[in-house]
Amino acid sequence: MSRHTRNLLIAFVILISFGYGRMYLEEPMAKDMVAKHYWPDTMSMETRDKVGQLGMTAALGGFRSLVASIMAVQAFTHWDAGRFDQAIAQYWVIVQLQPRAFFNWFQGMQYSAYDKTHSFKFPEDEKQRADWVRKYNEAVAEGADFMLGAAKYLPDDYRIYGQLGMLHAQKFIPEDWCKAAEYYRMAAACPDTKPYYHRFSGYALAECPGKEQEAYDLLRATYDDNIRFGSVISYLNKLEEKLNIPQADRIPERSKIK
Amino acid sequence: MNDDQETQAAAPAENRTGYSGPALATESKAHSMFSPSRIWALTMHTFTQMVRMRVFYFLLFFSAAIILVAFMFLRFTPEQELKLLKDVSLGAMSLFAGIFAIAGTALLIPKDLEDRTLYTILCKPVPRFEYLLGKLLGMLVLIFVSMLFMDALFCTVVGVREKILVKETADAYDQELAKFPERGQNESWKEQREEALAAITNYGLRWDLQAAVWAIFLKASVMTAVTLLVSTFATTTLFTIISSIAVFIIGHGQHLGRSYFLSGAPEGGFERPLAGVIAIIFPDFHLYDIVDAVVSGEAVATTLLLQMSGMTCLYLLIYTAAASFVFSNKEL
Incomplete structure (x- = not known):
């Protein structure tokens, strides 16, 4: 040798x-x-997500963020030209590239639940309304899917549940106040959350049939904590009437908001 | 050789030359097998050699790219703008460092052979492993200096853009307040203002970005050592470059093979042994992928950086040792 x-x-x-x-x-x-959390936990994912994640990692090497940014610019161009479906499709890939970047999920949600829905012209003809509502709700639901996808990777991020609450309270036709209240409650329970989600949960509960007492207790506790915004007072006034709260126990303020 | 000649050859130098003063410096200094000064000379030679190849011109492209990204997308939200700027800058740093590590290192030995510098160096009492070590360190210094330039430029642009965005956002809120003074009493509005400004700062210049830059440098260092090893047995530069790129790509998926191999899953034909072979042969570059996490605002622990640096030292040591063995008796 x-x-x-x-x-x-x-x-x-x-x-x-x-x-x-x-x-x-x-x-x-x-x-x-x-x-x-430097990388997503591929073991806990569903097969489809897992294949996507592992494939992306292997195929793109260390340039996932660069590719994601280039795709975000392309998506922006589609959005700018009103091609919302293409922009949203781009974002479904972007979120696979950077699943722990909340901003990507949020942007996909915005394009779908807000920008795309605003592009649907409200039909004058009443016969076409049902179809319009269906398309509108589908777009909002896709926006909600973005947030639910984000929740798998960022389960402790209050912003996700806050946005889901907002979609159910403000975007879906008709609004689903009970679900909105649940999401706001989840947002309020997350670490580093914002205090307003607690009272948002109370406002949504007040609109949820059968949850009025819970809403009253929550908002009354908020009021007793010296958080006395106009909306808190307004909802308390309404709930006091609805629940027949004795006059002596009612708050002294009367809201101007009806 | 007769007896007289033999006696003269064995005698101390002063007896042979007739010189009886203090020993001459050149004669008293024995040749050492390992000399940091020799390695440093080779390191600096490699660095100068690469600088003369005008490699730093790439900085112009880097500057143009990040300045363009920083000021082009004026219709994006502040967070989106800063995220895009960081993604593109760190991606470009990673790309340039990778190109340097692979293309630059692949050229080292063939260039020295072509210029005949290799023969001039190796005909002197310079061990081959010192030559390789000098070449490796030269490339590392080059990559480090390039990254310093890129990092300085990157931090400046991110810092300036962040300041501009914070000012613009604060001005927008102030204008709103001037228009609707009652909002000054609204706690929600104040919270919203603070949240918007905090979001920009959170996406702006942070110390964790330096951890991402360091991880990129470490990954490029391992890539340099791999390329140097390949170039010691490769017959052409093209082979070295293509093989190293292949290692780079497979190295990002190596962890999949390793996890499967170590998972203890029941052996299914040749799949598990194959996964083991991939895990053993290829380095794990995925360990250095912290850019996404840093851009998303995750804090990087010092222990992780220390582990990463330690792992890199181990890679450099082992790959250089292997390269030395391959190169030590190679016909040049």
């Missing part, structure tokens, strides 16, 4: 030994990185 061949063999043995040894160093490090 020549010296060169012998050295080649030694190099090969070094690489194989190192390769085998480092697997046991790298695997816990990789698991730790998933636990700390």
